[in-house]
Amino acid sequence: MSRSNDPEYTSDQDAAESNGAAKLGSIYVKEAEKYDKSLVESWRSDMDGMLIFAGLFSASLTAFLVESYSSLTANSADTTVQLLTQISHQLSAMANNTTYTPLAQEPFKPATSSLVCNLLWFISLGLSLACALIATLLKQWAQDFLHRANMRSSPVARARVYSYLYDGLKRFKIHVIVDLIPALLHGALFFFFAGLIAFLLPVNELMVAIVATILGLAIGTYMFLTILPLVASNSPYRTPMTNTFWKLYEQVNNAWRPMDCHQDLVTSPIENMLYEAQKPAPSRED
Template sequence: MNSETKQSSIVLTSQDDPDELAGSKLWAVYISEAEKYDKALVERWKSDMEGLLIFAGLFSASLTAFLIESYKSLTPDQNIALLTKISQQLEGSASQSLNSTLADDVSVAALACNTLWFLSFGLSLCCALVATLVQQWARDFIQRTEMRPSPIIRARIFSYLYFGLQRFGMHTTVEFIPFLLHLSLLLFFAGLVAFLLPINIVVTAVTAALFGLIAAAYIYLTLLPIFSADSPYRTPLSNAAWGIFQRLLIPFRRHRQGPSGDGESTLLDHHGKSAKNDSQIPSMVQVMVNKAVALSPKRDLRDSQAVVWTVRSLTDNFELEPFVEALPDLIRGPQGRHSAYDDMIYRLLEAQDIQLVSRIEGLLRSCNTGILAPDAESRRRISC
């Protein structure tokens, strides 16, 4: 107990050092930014785990009903087995043990079905367990980052714990949990096909076709973000598939390099790669950001569409005024005429449904109503 008190006093004394206290404002800024990112990340983990727990609970309950019915196929009816043995003895056939008879009555389909379903059930429970642990870890993270009032101590606790999350692969663990649930569903559908196989071939074929369609859609959603950075669809396997795809491109990239190294990363740059080292494979988020800001006609079109939508959504003069105030800066600045947004301005003027010029004229006429305060009226006249 004395050692803990002594250690705590040493920590607090080090934070009271005038040189340390000089960084309080700086660390306060860090805490503000860290709370925006770290807490939002942890809160998202908690909400994701709640959804997974609900789904895993419902799925496990449904799967239990199937297991109650299917496990009976592993233990054939004792009366039927006994009657079979009596019949064999009356016919004078070779003696067989009851256990051998029972073992022979268990079909391959029953074994496959129960094996797949029990594996699915185990993975579902494992997913629920890990999701519960992640919720606990997230609560602990938030609690530990708020237990000290000093901004210096809080900032260092923030950085210490966050780099701990990175060091121990917490992000990978959280992304792996949905994959467990997806794998559990995959095993369930496969077991369902095995369950229906000895019952009816038509129903089995329909179920297998549905299962194949779902599997194909899952593979498609997994691979789609690799080729379309703006795709909102992805699966827990998308990041792994992305890494494999990028590594497969490395030989082609080396083949395209010239003797002086010109053209390095040419093939990967089509996917937004900015790193020149083979070991520096960009993430899908980095690729998305690079493609979003890269200069291109498509980007100009997106900018124009976004701004047109913005003007269309501004329903009154108070919402329109800040937009009008920003227009002069798009056209001219201290260094002279700006041309980067010419295409966007032309599209705004040509859009018949928003009638930007008429709305600006209406904004200017609103200055004559006498409702605005003098300073607000003056600012609006200058803007128009």
Template sequence: APTSNRSGGGSLSFSSGRSQTTAEHPQSREAASANLWAVYVSEAEKYDKRLVESWKRDMEGILIFAGLFSASLTAFIIESYQTLTPDSGDATVLLLNRISQQLAASNNGTPFAIPMETSFRTPATSVVCNTLWFLSLGLSLTCALVATLVEQWGRNFLHRTEMHSAPIIRARIFSYLYYGLKRFKMQAVVEIIPLLLHTSLFLFFAGLIPFLIPISTTLAGVTAALLAILATIYLVLTALPAAYPDCPYRTPLSSSLWNIIQAYQYLKCQWLHRMEAAHYLSQRLASKSMMEVMTKNATDPSGERSRRDLNALTWTVNALADETELEPLIDAIPDAIWGPHGRRLVHDFQIQSLVTHPRADLSGRIARLFSSCETGLLSPDLERHRRISCYKALWAIGSLAQ
């Protein structure tokens, strides 16, 4: 889903430098600003549609998995809940056994002592197993219900923003409804749904252990080991993004763990009476999310960033196998090295590395691009543009040695 937001900041007030002699009709003022608000509507519509579409795709996948999982879980529950009540078949066998013993005693002329009836006791493993599985089923169905509601809320959101054609009215409806999404934490609700499904799945695996204990302790032990491994992997996947912002793995609990770690560091600094550090961490806790920290680490100047930039450009040069695809990159080289006020030094390392790197061989690619002008397959305008691009790129690269 899109991670940025389109919230405006602050409030502005304007005062006119001249007095108005005639009052303008409100509808005329709004019509005059229609083009201004149409730009906002265009951008907001693209952002909101991407957001709602990402929610819809997530909910569709969750609904499919929740439906299949609930059906499988129901089959297990049908078998397990029968152990909570006495088996009528066992009672019938016991009654027939007593009748047989009584008939045998009467034929032999011996007295028959009626044995004491033993009351049925539900096994503890059955209680634990069924409790976990019914909780799992309830969470799975709740997950499906909330996912269905989220899809409906998303469609309703888009429908209400398209009810009017006037740009200024649509703009104000967009803004009003978007801030409603932020106010009522719609994104948090969307992130809770996978957590419900994950919890339901772990409860199912936990219920397998008491279900298998009366059958085979070996199977129960294997299942317990599997559950421990899965739980450990899940915890590691939850913690990795908090330690490494570039980690692609995360769970619905990763953001919560991040906030807990930041709060712990803040309280630790307060306890150590390090007020400056505590003040810094309090601001970080209030304003820095995992996404913001990732963006900062990716964009701050560093040796790692320079190496990443070089790898990205090297991959780009290798990926552009066709001359037509390579030409826009060659066009961009002079602007990366020279600006309107002189040399730009920020990209010198990357450009020089592309020239000397054996895999990129930028100078050789430019030479082959220039040679393609001799094939006679290009129009005069395109041939002239390609020659000029190659000349400019070679001149800019040559200026790096100065």
């Protein structure tokens, strides 16, 4: 009789395969748990910093909005002065037996600089609050991710859950959301400075020039740090817009390169850094 038909041999073989799968699952779970905890902790620390900054920034911006919002409505003091002036002229006309025809009052129109300033600042406040909301949701998603990954005690089951959930992270591009949060906050800052220029425009031209220069330097530095990883893959500097510019850069390159020269494997600055790190370099071999 063949050993493959022996029930005891088959049982021992199944037990050995089960033990092997359990050991392999334990190793996978250990590494996956270490990676996922590190990833979630980095998200949490980033989100905590974003929430603190967004809260302080929103509070400061609200103080500016309280001051600037009054310029969008008619000043009650000016309206009172106009009414008193009309009454005075009418009384004078009655005393002199003359007829006084009040001038038609034009409806109040806020200055263009006030409209632009308040528009930019309200957009900035909206972006800051959206950043805080998404950061709060992301912290909840990260906590829920770890909770669901540890719901099963079997190493094989946990390994499958870890793989399934991580595939969900990649499929629904949660990394894009992680990069979106600081991008919203950066956008809120730029809108704030642009609104500050509009706010100072009717006040003093020198102050406008100083703020505009600071804003121009900030935008220039931001764009430089965004593009630098595309030129130097080992650059430690990057911004949330780096991945977007990388995709545009790759699309332009692929449009001009022959079809057989397309590099479809390099899809992000991180993968490009790993690819460049594998190349032999005399400076790193010394």
